[in-house]
Amino acid sequence: MDSETNYLDPATLANLKGLELKARLIVEGFASGMHKSPYHGFSVEFAEHREYVPGDDLRYVDWKVYGKSDRFYLKQYEEETNFACHILIDSSESMLYRSEQAAVSKLEYATYVAAALAYLVIQQRDAVGLATFDHGVTNFVQPSSRPSHLKQLCHLMETVPTQGETAMGPIFHDLAERIKKRGLIIILSDLFDDVDSILLGLKHFRHRRHDVSVMQVIDPAEQDFPFEDPTLFKGLEGLPEQMIEPRSLQRAYRQEFEGFLKQMRAGCRNLNMDHTLMRTDQPLGVALSSFLATRMQRT
Numbered sequence: 001m002d003s004e005t006n007y008l009d010p011a012t013l014a015n016l017k018g019l020e021l022k023a024r025l026i027v028e029g030f031a032s033g034m035h036k037s038p039y040h041g042f043s044v045e046f047a048e049h050r051e052y053v054p055g056d057d058l059r060y061v062d063w064k065v066y067g068k069s070d071r072f073y074l075k076q077y078e079e080e081t082n083f084a085c086h087i088l089i090d091s092s093e094s095m096l097y098r099s100e101q102a103a104v105s106k107l108e109y110a111t112y113v114a115a116a117l118a119y120l121v122i123q124q125r126d127a128v129g130l131a132t133f134d135h136g137v138t139n140f141v142q143p144s145s146r147p148s149h150l151k152q153l154c155h156l157m158e159t160v161p162t163q164g165e166t167a168m169g170p171i172f173h174d175l176a177e178r179i180k181k182r183g184l185i186i187i188l189s190d191l192f193d194d195v196d197s198i199l200l201g202l203k204h205f206r207h208r209r210h211d212v213s214v215m216q217v218i219d220p221a222e223q224d225f226p227f228e229d230p231t232l233f234k235g236l237e238g239l240p241e242q243m244i245e246p247r248s249l250q251r252a253y254r255q256e257f258e259g260f261l262k263q264m265r266a267g268c269r270n271l272n273m274d275h276t277l278m279r280t281d282q283p284l285g286v287a288l289s290s291f292l293a294t295r296m297q298r299t
Helices: 010-014 019-031 063-069 106-123 147-159 168-178 195-207 220-224 250-270 284-298
Strands: 046-051 073-077 084-090 127-133 137-144 184-189 211-218 231-233 242-244 274-279
Touching: 010 019, 010 106, 019 106, 019 147, 019 284, 063 073, 084 106, 084 137, 084 168, 106 127, 106 147, 106 184, 106 211, 106 284, 127 147, 127 168, 137 147, 137 168, 168 195, 195 211, 195 250, 211 220, 211 250, 211 284, 220 250, 250 274, 274 284
Parallel strands: 084 127, 084 184, 184 211, 211 274
Antiparallel strands: 046 073, 127 137, 231 242
16 A cells, blocks of 8 residues: 555545455554554543562553663553443434535544544553444444454444434433443534433433543535535435525524534533534544544543
C-alpha cells in the first residue's frame, strides 16, 4: 500500500474492503501524526503501581517506569479487571443518508469510528463490547479484550440491518439495565429523535455511574442545507416524501437545526457527558482527535 495514502479520508476508506483493515489503517494513520500514544486516555480503572514478582503477567509492566528506575513495576487496576467499553451504534434508517457532499453514509462513518475505537481499546488490552439498535436493540455483544473479538465486532457492524425508525429514550433505558459493570459508554448516532426522551435515557446511564461519550454523526447537507432547486425530499423513518422549494426554507431550517444541536450539547453538558459533533465530510482524524483529547482531559 502507498505510505502516502490518506487513510483518514472517508472517500479513501470507502474504496477498501473489510472493516477490520479500515480500523487498523485509520489508527495507524492517526498515530503517525501524534507525538503521544493514542492508546492513552480510555482506562479509568487504573489504581496504582506495585513491584513485579515472578509469575506476574508481563503485559502489565510499566516500561516507562522501568526506563527511569531500572526496576520492574506493574500497573494495577481496580478489582484486578480490565476497563470495559460499550459502543452503541444507531442503525435506524436515517443513518443511511448520504448527500453529494459526503463519500459515505452516516452509518458507514459511524462504523469506521467504532471499529477504530474498538481497535484502540483492544490494543491496550482492555475490553470492548457492541450494541446496535433501530426500533429496538438488534445486537448486544458482551465486552472482551481478545484480539479475535475485533473480527467479530467488525463482521457484525458490516452486516447490521438498517430499518425503520428509532426511539432512543426507551432503548437507552433498556441498555442501561443490561450493562451491569460500570465503564465507558460511547454512543454513535445522528440523535434524530425527541431530545427530552433522549436525555432521560442518557440520564439512566449516569444513574448507573457510567462514563458516557455522545458522538453525534451528521451529514454536511443536514447542517448546511445547500439545496437551491425544487427538490423531492424522501421521508425517512416513516415520514412521507415532499416536494419543497429549499431557498424559502434555508434560513429557518438552519436556525432550527442549530437549535437542535445546541439543545443536545447543553443536555449532555448538564449530565456531565462528552458531546462530539462529527460530520461525514471530515477526516477520521478530526473525530478521533476530538474524542481522545476529551478523554485525556477527563483521566
